[in-house]
Amino acid sequence: MSAQATTGPINAAPPPHSEAEQTARLKQTLLRDIRRSVYVFRIDSGGCNACDIEIFAALTPVFDVERFGIKVVPSPRHADVILCTGAVTRAMRMPALRAYEAAPDPKIVVAYGACGCSGGIFHDLYCVWGGIDKILPVDVYIPGCPPTPAATIYGFALALGLLDQKLKATHHVEADGEQAALAHPRVPQALRVALEREARRMAGYRQGHDIAERFLTLIAQDDAKPIGQRIADFLARESDPRLAEIMRRLEAICAAGAGGAPP
Amino acid sequence: MFKLLKEVFRTGNATVRYPFAPLPASPDFRGKPQYDPERCIACAACTIACPSNALTMETDAAAGRRTWEICFGRCVFCGRCEEVCPTGAIALSPEYELAVMRRADLYQSAEFSLTPCRVCGANFAPRKEIDYVLALLVHAGVPQAEAERRRAVVETCPACKRAGDVGRVVNLDRLHQMETIP
Numbered sequence: 001m002s003a004q005a006t007t008g009p010i011n012a013a014p015p016p017h018s019e020a021e022q023t024a025r026l027k028q029t030l031l032r033d034i035r036r037s038v039y040v041f042r043i044d045s046g047g048c049n050a051c052d053i054e055i056f057a058a059l060t061p062v063f064d065v066e067r068f069g070i071k072v073v074p075s076p077r078h079a080d081v082i083l084c085t086g087a088v089t090r091a092m093r094m095p096a097l098r099a100y101e102a103a104p105d106p107k108i109v110v111a112y113g114a115c116g117c118s119g120g121i122f123h124d125l126y127c128v129w130g131g132i133d134k135i136l137p138v139d140v141y142i143p144g145c146p147p148t149p150a151a152t153i154y155g156f157a158l159a160l161g162l163l164d165q166k167l168k169a170t171h172h173v174e175a176d177g178e179q180a181a182l183a184h185p186r187v188p189q190a191l192r193v194a195l196e197r198e199a200r201r202m203a204g205y206r207q208g209h210d211i212a213e214r215f216l217t218l219i220a221q222d223d224a225k226p227i228g229q230r231i232a233d234f235l236a237r238e239s240d241p242r243l244a245e246i247m248r249r250l251e252a253i254c255a256a257g258a259g260g261a262p263p
Numbered sequence: 264m265f266k267l268l269k270e271v272f273r274t275g276n277a278t279v280r281y282p283f284a285p286l287p288a289s290p291d292f293r294g295k296p297q298y299d300p301e302r303c304i305a306c307a308a309c310t311i312a313c314p315s316n317a318l319t320m321e322t323d324a325a326a327g328r329r330t331w332e333i334c335f336g337r338c339v340f341c342g343r344c345e346e347v348c349p350t351g352a353i354a355l356s357p358e359y360e361l362a363v364m365r366r367a368d369l370y371q372s373a374e375f376s377l378t379p380c381r382v383c384g385a386n387f388a389p390r391k392e393i394d395y396v397l398a399l400l401v402h403a404g405v406p407q408a409e410a411e412r413r414r415a416v417v418e419t420c421p422a423c424k425r426a427g428d429v430g431r432v433v434n435l436d437r438l439h440q441m442e443t444i445p
Contacts, residue, residue, distance in 0.1 A: 059436060061277050062279060111336075119277065123316065131336075143335045143362070143363075148288075150279075157282050158362045165364055166361075167363050167369070173374045174300075174374060174391070179395075181392055182402055189402050189404070
């Protein structure tokens with residue numbers, strides 16, 4: 001670990017730690033056929049501890065990563081996998097590099113959580129490096145804030161070559177004449193706005209939007225039954241008094257609006 | 264001992280089968296933001312709402328392009344993009360298997376074309392957004408012919424509206440309104 005000479009400004013980020021070709025080859029072997037337990041060393045490089053709680057949750061009997069032989073060890077000298085959480089604060093950069101150096105080759109570095117992957121919500125803070133990959137060569141990224149225990153298991157399965165990667169980079173280019181469809185074209189615009197506003201007033205911004213969407217879907221669908229009956233049936237299925245209260249309010253708005261009812 | 268074994272068999276196995284069997288996420292779980300570029304109008308509301316700048320939008324006015332991008336590695340799954348999206352183009356899904364080997368796979372992007380201003384000719388607003396606004400006007404009860412006439416106003420950039428041409432454009436609109444008032 002030597003200080004790299006840089007020609008840029010004095011506070012510019014040094015290039016991330018790189019690994020030798022030999023090590024990279026060894027790591028491929030480790031990934032392909034590891035025939036023993038995997039020892040994980042966890043570096044908390046300035047995280048909020050939510051990631052650490054989720055790692056602990058993955059060790060509990062419900063998720064039980066130890067059934068795959070994944071074991072958390074207290075020293076980097078035993079580690080095969082280095083699991084890094086946190087956005088890499090200035091203070092934790094050197095300890096993280098020292099822990100990386102202390103682990104025997106070949107080793108897999110896993111960036112855990114939004115902060116570990118790219119700095120997350122702290123990415124542009126003055127006191128963080130913004131992601132493990134700024135200082136170490138990362139092999140697997142596990143996004144999430146924090147990742148659930150299931151996402152953790154998936155990430156480890158990916159790191160050890162048991163499962164395939166699902167997420168792929170995509171790029172969409174707008175096609176000629178592509179149009180964004182209007183939401184609920186059968187419901188008058190003013191009524192839709194009034195319903196959404198009332199639902200959001202009563203249930204909060206996101207849940208209110210969800211409830212308004214369900215209500216609009218109910219009233220706009222093709223059905224021989226009258227709207228009141230449809231809503232009553234829906235509420236009987238859901239049996240939630242809070243939802244019933246909001247839906248009845250929306251129904252009243254629907255009835256009050258002149259010509260509010262859709263065809 | 265027998266009592267203990269009885270208890271063990273009564274309790275059964277608490278460990279989930281994941282990853283050998285799928286593990287469904289609980290209701291209202293906030294997973295990967297699912298993006299539908301066909302429904303996106305490139306209005307940039309989500310990029311302003313995003314607290315961690317996982318959503319970004321870059322406008323290349325000279326080339327007439329606007330690029331929307333999400334980095335799943337930076338997303339904190341708060342759902343604010345879903346709240347503010349006027350067309351429902353982005354919504355959180357129960358998908359949580361997001362781990363990747365290459366950093367480039369954490370990105371999803373979409374490219375949209377811009378419409379030039381009728382007065383100065385500079386590209387300023389996404390074509391889909393303008394079309395959506397006019398479709399919304401028609402849906403709100405504005406006659407089709409009137410909406411087409413208003414296109415001239417909508418397709419003028421704010422700078423040109425401010426810089427004197429606004430008088431001409433708005434007066435045209437007002438004159439037209441006076442004509443239509445019986």
